[in-house]
Amino acid sequence: MKNTHNLILNFLASSSLLFAAPGVQAAEPLALQNVMKDLGKNMQVITDGISRGDWELVEKTAPLIADHPQPPMSEKMRIMGFMGTNMGKFKTYDGETHEQAQAVGKAAKAKDGQGVILAFQKLQTSCYNCHSEFRKPFVEHFYGKKDAVQ
Numbered sequence: 001m002k003n004t005h006n007l008i009l010n011f012l013a014s015s016s017l018l019f020a021a022p023g024v025q026a027a028e029p030l031a032l033q034n035v036m037k038d039l040g041k042n043m044q045v046i047t048d049g050i051s052r053g054d055w056e057l058v059e060k061t062a063p064l065i066a067d068h069p070q071p072p073m074s075e076k077m078r079i080m081g082f083m084g085t086n087m088g089k090f091k092t093y094d095g096e097t098h099e100q101a102q103a104v105g106k107a108a109k110a111k112d113g114q115g116v117i118l119a120f121q122k123l124q125t126s127c128y129n130c131h132s133e134f135r136k137p138f139v140e141h142f143y144g145k146k147d148a149v150q
Contacts, residue, residue, distance in 0.1 A: 029143075030071065030075055030078075030079075030142060031069075031071040031072060031075055032071045032075065032079065035068055035069055035070075035071065038064070038068070038069075039065055039068055039127075042061050042064045042065050043065065043123075043124070043127070045057065045061045046058050046061050046062065046065075046104065046120060047120075049061065049108075050113075050116060050117060050120060053113065055108040055109070055111045055113075055116070056108075058104060058105070058108035058116055059105050059108035059109045062101050062102065062104040062105030062108060063101070063102075063105055065097065065101035065104075065123070066097075066098045066099075066101035066102045066105065067098070078142075082138070082141055082142070083134075086134070089133070090130070090134060093126055093129060093130035093133075093134075094130075096122075096126040097123065097126050097127060097130075100119055100120075100122045100123035100126055101123055103115075103119035103122070103123075104116055104119040104120050104123060106119075107119050
């Protein structure tokens with residue numbers, strides 16, 4: 001069943017590329033851009049909470065990262081089409097982000113400062129790895145910006 005679902009999604013993503021005009025950039029920011037901005041703000045909130053030992057704030061904020069909103073299906077299809085065979089790796093990074101953010105929240109609930117810091121470091125590493133691999137080509141493709149920051 002899962003393979004059939006993936007096959008259908010891959011087919012739809014591939015077929016949607018046939019109707020996309022080459023070189024056309026997004027007229028307005030993708031919903032994913034706002035998701036990323038919110039993730040960045042929540043990461044800053046967690047950093048602030050860690051620096052003050054406010055484990056309740058960290059615990060409350062971690063699920064906002066772990067269970068972040070998803071872009072609409074039409075946008076997901078465009079992203080999947082662009083990512084192609086790299087989609088699995090992209091989803092792996094997203095899964096790591098989810099997993100590590102949950103670990104941050106769990107450690108904060110236990111008021112385990114060292115555990116929070118370790119999990120947060122892993123979360124930051126996951127974000128960094130995804131951004132260093134995908135941000136520049138993603139921004140170039142969807143926004144036509146050749147000087148995108150890695």
